[in-house]
Amino acid sequence: AMDSGVAKQPITDWESYELELQERIGIDQRLMSVVIARAKKNPKRVVFAEADNRKILKAAQIIRDEKIGEPILLGNKEKILALIEDNSLDLNNVTIIDPMEEKVMLRKFGNMLFQKRQRKGMTAGDADRLVTQRNYFGAMMVESGDADAFISGLTRDYPKTILPSLQTIGVKPGVNRVAGMYIMNTPKGPYFFADTTVNLNPTAEELVEIISLTADAVKFFNMEPRIALLSYSNFGSAQGEISSKMAKATAIAQQKYPDLVIEGEMQANVAINEDIQREMYPFSKLINKKVNTLIFPDLSSGNIAYKLLAELGNSEAIGPVLLGMNKPVHILQLGSSIREIVNMVAIAVVDAQSNGTP
Numbered sequence: 121a122m123d124s125g126v127a128k129q130p131i132t133d134w135e136s137y138e139l140e141l142q143e144r145i146g147i148d149q150r151l152m153s154v155v156i157a158r159a160k161k162n163p164k165r166v167v168f169a170e171a172d173n174r175k176i177l178k179a180a181q182i183i184r185d186e187k188i189g190e191p192i193l194l195g196n197k198e199k200i201l202a203l204i205e206d207n208s209l210d211l212n213n214v215t216i217i218d219p220m221e222e223k224v225m226l227r228k229f230g231n232m233l234f235q236k237r238q239r240k241g242m243t244a245g246d247a248d249r250l251v252t253q254r255n256y257f258g259a260m261m262v263e264s265g266d267a268d269a270f271i272s273g274l275t276r277d278y279p280k281t282i283l284p285s286l287q288t289i290g291v292k293p294g295v296n297r298v299a300g301m302y303i304m305n306t307p308k309g310p311y312f313f314a315d316t317t318v319n320l321n322p323t324a325e326e327l328v329e330i331i332s333l334t335a336d337a338v339k340f341f342n343m344e345p346r347i348a349l350l351s352y353s354n355f356g357s358a359q360g361e362i363s364s365k366m367a368k369a370t371a372i373a374q375q376k377y378p379d380l381v382i383e384g385e386m387q388a389n390v391a392i393n394e395d396i397q398r399e400m401y402p403f404s405k406l407i408n409k410k411v412n413t414l415i416f417p418d419l420s421s422g423n424i425a426y427k428l429l430a431e432l433g434n435s436e437a438i439g440p441v442l443l444g445m446n447k448p449v450h451i452l453q454l455g456s457s458i459r460e461i462v463n464m465v466a467i468a469v470v471d472a473q474s475n476g477t478p
């Protein structure tokens with residue numbers, strides 16, 4: 121019932137996909153082309169939690185046709201096959217798994233989940249029940265090596281979707297908190313925004329960790345991170361909890377990562393506009409460096425900034441790229457487009473090639 125009433129659309133091949141993209145946003149896709157080319161060199165098995173969905177199936181078709189990855193579809197087989205047929209897709213011999221029918225895998229995953237959670241209040245019965253849910257089952261497939269990357273979140277809110285992955289796959293060794301990053305493809309080039317999806321109100325120390333994860337991710341896209349910590353004030357021009365938090369995080373991060381270009385706290389326009397820095401703040405480390413990475417004080421500011429820019433700013437948002445997970449997991453934004461899903465899959469495949477997340 122979910123997708124009824126949607127007109128049949130021809131399959132989008134990769135070329136028309138790229139063209140459509142360029143027409144719609146009028147900027148080139150160099151950044152993602154590089155990622156997609158890298159993905160194609162060594163495609164990986166990508167498990168989709170929400171395969172009973174037209175957009176996921178179309179994305180699966182594209183990633184298969186373009187040899188970006190091999191989809192594994194989770195959900196009710198009849199429903200998925202009917203959707204494939206209704207949308208004239210060609211997904212012959214694709215792997216479809218209905219968790220409810222996979223008694224052997226369910227037993228294995230139930231045991232694994234119980235092992236992980238038995239000292240966190242979970243009973244064996246709870247674990248057996250939870251792994252029948254696709255967000256647990258899919259994460260467990262990646263955790264156990266039955267798949268290489270996990271994509272979910274198109275139809276369910278972010279907190280409910282990410283928790284099973286946090287409980288099963290968890291964070292990379294040495295990482296305390298995961299964070300979400302968006303790549304904003306703007307007319308002035310790509311900008312990396314974090315944290316836009318996970319941490320509601322990070323402390324200065326947590327912001328330092330977000331900076332480190334984000335810097336690694338920017339390097340993953342073959343760019344040198346040049347980082348501004350944003351606030352409503354410039355270098356102490358206004359007092360307040362947030363501006364001092366950002367100033368403190370800047371100081372700690374500059375000391376901890378002397379090789380990175382890190383500056384703050386500063387207003388967004390000052391970070392982007394070097395003329396203002398030259399005139400007013402000639403000591404800024406970002407002068408002649410061209411900032412490309414913006415760190416936000418909290419989830420409200422990060423989330424609002426990227427969504428406004430995406431809707432009003434002639435910019436495409438790629439993400440959210442989940443940073444710091446121990447295996448490739450990405451949680452889509454509710455209602456993502458087919459193109460956004462394909463982009464996330466390409467990023468997840470490249471993650472999986474290096475056996476870690478960005």
Ligand code: ACO
Nearest residue numbers: 240278279282286291296297298317318319440452453454
């Ligand atoms: N990084 C790593 N692990 C985490 C994090 C984190 N940022 N947050 C929670 N966890 C872990 C906890 O350590 C805990 O592990 P444990 O059970 O093994 O001890 C587990 O996850 C559950 O912890 P809780 O405290 O119960 O989880 P919490 O209530 O903090 O929920 C969540 C975590 C869902 C990420 C929460 O912080 C949240 O809702 N964030 C906002 C998400 C959101 O709404 N984003 C905006 C929309 S996204 C978009 O626009 C695309």
